Amino acid sequence: MKQMQRNIQSTPTLPDSATQELLGRTPIPIDMQSIREKMQGKVVLVTGAAGSIGSEICSQIAACAPGALIGFDQAETPIFHLQRGLAKEFPELAFHAEIGSLTRFEDVDRVFNRYHPSIVFHAAGLKHVPLMERHVFATVENNLFGTCIAAEAAAANGAECFIRVSTDKAVLPTSVIGATKRAAELALVAMQKSTGTKFASVRLGNVLGSSGSASTVFAEQIAAGGPLTVTYPAMERYFMTLRESSQVVLYAASVCQGGEIFVPELGTPVKVLDLAEKLIRLLGREPHCEIRIEFTGARPGEKLSEHLSLPQQALTSTKQPEIRTISSAGDLDLYRLRDFRKTLQRAIGLHDRKRVVEFLTQMVPEYIPAPEHLENTAATGASRKTQ
Ligand SMILES: NC(=O)c1ccc[n+]([C@@H]2O[C@H](COP(=O)([O-])OP(=O)(O)OC[C@H]3O[C@@H](n4cnc5c(N)ncnc54)[C@H](O)[C@@H]3O)[C@@H](O)[C@H]2O)c1
Structure with missing residues (x-):
């Protein structure tokens, strides 16, 4: 396989041993x-x-x-x-x-x-x-x-x-x-x-190792002699x-x-910087001296850390203890879903990015969009270039 x-x-692809080491857990x-x-x-x-x-x-x-x-x-x-x-x-x-x-x-x-x-x-x-x-x-x-x-x-x-x-x-x-x-x-x-x-x-x-993932990009950057690009030293992810x-x-x-x-x-989220340093070592090089690491700053839409669920959400066990389910997963009903699909479709037809994002925030109230998404762009050349 x-x-x-x-x-x-x-x-x-990364060597299997490297993937396991990077994960930092079983x-x-x-x-x-x-x-x-x-x-x-x-x-x-x-x-x-x-x-x-x-x-x-x-x-x-x-x-x-x-x-x-x-x-x-x-x-x-x-x-x-x-x-x-x-x-x-x-x-x-x-x-x-x-x-x-x-x-x-x-x-x-x-x-x-x-x-x-x-x-x-x-x-x-x-x-x-x-x-x-x-x-x-x-x-x-x-x-x-x-x-x-x-x-x-x-x-x-x-x-x-x-x-x-x-x-x-x-x-x-x-x-x-x-x-x-x-x-x-x-x-x-x-x-x-x-x-x-x-x-x-x-x-x-x-x-790890999926197309365009951090580890895959890092492996390519190491093969090219560096530098590795990390957004922030504090950026962390679950892998x-x-x-x-x-x-x-x-x-x-x-x-x-x-x-x-x-x-x-x-388990505990892994710092992307730690992952980068570990990967450099696993591939036989020394981070910072042989392979440089550059900090590039925030990219659009990215967060410093992610969560798999919210602390206030009740989780129900399954027979596999490490996999649980969210019990109250949302209160959207079928009629409102149909309305959202129609209104989103219409706004897309009008090339109205602001309305699309507004409807998305109604459907997902906890969504915090980038401020530029809420600027007026309906049916303009700009909206077609940046949809
Ligand atoms: N890779 C990750 O780290 C990761 C983590 C969590 C969730 N996911 C989700 O899992 C899914 C797959 O991720 P992946 O890493 O395999 O991505 P990928 O880009 O390697 O694979 C996605 C596949 O979907 C196909 N696809 C996209 N739109 C399609 C469409 N409209 N009709 C038919 N095929 C279409 C693409 O051609 C591609 O082969 C994505 O939805 C992603 O958001 C990925």
């Missing part, structure tokens, strides 16, 4: 037997299958003898590599690569109608915080509307469960990415009330390994009741 991951990832041990039992013989669909998390989820599922595995993604070449890697590693697997966009109802409808998956993992999404601060419309369309379209298709086709990959950035969001991730969590909780399909979100920390994060998502499918947000216990 390790070899296959190397084949399907476009970014350099990964959450997941009982794969119950996951195997859940997946065996089932038709399973993974959105964002060609991405870092999606492709790892695919390879974990492939090892559980599913009836069929469908990888849905809009990225042609990465899914081509995924298909080749899976065919080599799992020659018996019935794998179907499907190209399409989650934001186009017809693409999603076609695939769900064709395969009628029982289990759906929704790992597609946009994730780069500073970049997507400048692309508000695409982020709302992808992370919120895309989730709703996929969840509706799963429910309409009688799927057993629909598990979505969320992030700690959804907690007290200060970015469009974080706000849309929280909005998608709320949307699934609202939609749960009208369907027999079990919807759930799983909040992950930063995944997970790729395998751990995928297994936590699979675990959610094996225990979900519908409407939960799963929250893994990830």
Whole structure:
């Protein structure tokens, strides 16, 4: 499986020993037997299958003898590599690569109608915080509307469960990415009330070695002789390994009741500076003298630290003690969700970034947007350049 991951990832991977050392804790041990039992013989669909998390989820599922595995993604070449890697590693697997966009109802409808998956993992999404601060419309369309379209298709086709990959950035969001991730969590909780399909979100920390992650960028910077770029010395994050994060998502499918947000216990957050220094040493160099570290300052939408849940939120245990669920996950109802989707759609149609962000703050009241998002931009050239 390790070899296959190397084949399907476009970014350099870290040695396993390095990943473990960087994590600074033991990964959450997941009982794969119950996951195997859940997946065996089932038709399973993974959105964002060609991405870092999606492709790892695919390879974990492939090892559980599913009836069929469908990888849905809009990225042609990465899914081509995924298909080749899976065919080599799992020659018996019935794998179907499907190209399409989650934001186009017809693409999603076609695939769900064709395969009628029982289990759906929704790992597609946009994730780069500073970049997507400048692309508000695409982020709302992808992370919120895309989730709703996929969840509706799963429910309409009688799927057993629909598990979505969320992030700690959804907690007290200060970015469009974080706000849309929280909005998608709320949307699934609202939609749960009208369907027999079990919807759930799983909040992950930063995944080491995933495309564009801090560790991946640092590894590239070290290979180039430095310098490493860190925003602030105090910046800290929760980290997970790729395998751990995928297994936590699979675990959610094996225990979900519908409407939960799963929250893994990830110990103490790690200072990004410590991670950078450790990685330099692990790759045989000396931080600060051989490889310089530069502090670049805050980037749009980023926070100094993230939280997986709020202190006042009640968490319920699952049979895996390190994974809990948030009990009162939100109070958005289906009618208000429909209204928000319509009004957001209309504001996007008018290229009105300010209104889009205002509606997002109504949907996610704890969202604190960047002040420039609330400047008037409706139907101007500026709004199209910086959406
Ligand atoms: N990597 C992390 O550290 C991390 C942590 C927490 C949560 N997440 C979330 O997990 C998800 C996957 O993360 P990743 O690291 O694998 O990202 P990635 O960029 O490697 O993969 C995302 C995949 O989704 C696909 N995709 C995006 N929009 C699509 C659309 N509209 N239709 C079809 N396919 C689409 C992309 O082509 C890509 O292959 C994201 O939503 C991200 O926010 C990631």
